[in-house]
Amino acid sequence: MEQLLMVAIKEEDLIPIVEGSMVVIVGKRGYHMNYIAQKLLEKLKAYLTIYEVSKEFVARMTLMRNLGRTLRGDYKTLVAPLFPVIFIGGKLVGGLDQLIAIHVTGKLIPMLKEAGAIWL
Template sequence: MEQLLMVAIKEEGLIPIVEGSMVVIVGRRGCDMNFVAQRLLERLKAYPTMYEVSEEFVARMTLMRNLGRTLREDYKTLVASFFPVIFIGGKLVGGLDQLIDIHVTGKLIPMLKEACAIWL
């Protein structure tokens, strides 16, 4: 899935943004989850670059993700969407759930320091 997402990010023209910013949130236009991810990072004094993608992009990515799961006969885990997607230091972290997970486990602050997004 990560490869599929990176191809789509490249097609959308986001590679320079992802590689040129310390922290990037790619999300659906007007999605509250973008704000949740942004607030979490801002409370840690990391100020992300926000990029909102079109509904067509979201629909295409969701369709591809669900198609892959269907082909693997993994019907129990079909999803509606996996946005926002967070990048730190040019590396894909994942969605909001992964961001929260690495924060709870204490890995987020060292990751932000390594990316020079914070100087605590």
Template structure:
């Protein structure tokens, strides 16, 4: 009879990919809020946004969302069904969706809410944009180009 391994898989080079815990050198999110206001009243990027952008740069596919969001589950299921294993960054209830979406999508014309999907370090969009790219037949080539698919 085989014995179960009581500890999660670890090696000197990698760790077991738990949800919400990136395996990169950015081991934990900063404890500061994601949006800070300067004395002039303008909003500037903080460590939280930079942490998420760093995760997006380190992982071929990153999904940023809430653990209780059904759309995040659909995005993850779609990507897993295609053969990609996305890194998932779950944010807590204390984070304002609109503020985070606005700061993550600074280069996108419309404001972005969860889930936010990054492929190859670039923001693709939410579930609607990901589905549009998939229906157009561009998602698999994009995943291959980002290194998320091997074949």
């Protein structure tokens, strides 16, 4: 999934944004999970960039993700694309669940410090 996501990010021409920003949240417009990720990072005083993807990008990601599941033999469940997608220091962290897991384990603040996104 990570490779597929990175290809889509490159096609959307987001590589310069991801590489040039300390923290990037890529998400669908008006999606509540973006807001949760944003608020968590803002409470930590992280400097972040939010990029809202187009409907076409969401449709393409949904199609590619479901095609991948079908090719692996998982015909039972079709899924929506992973949003939001969070990058810290140009590196893919993953979705909101990974962001929260990193925070709970105490690794998020050091990651943000290393990326220069916070100065605690």
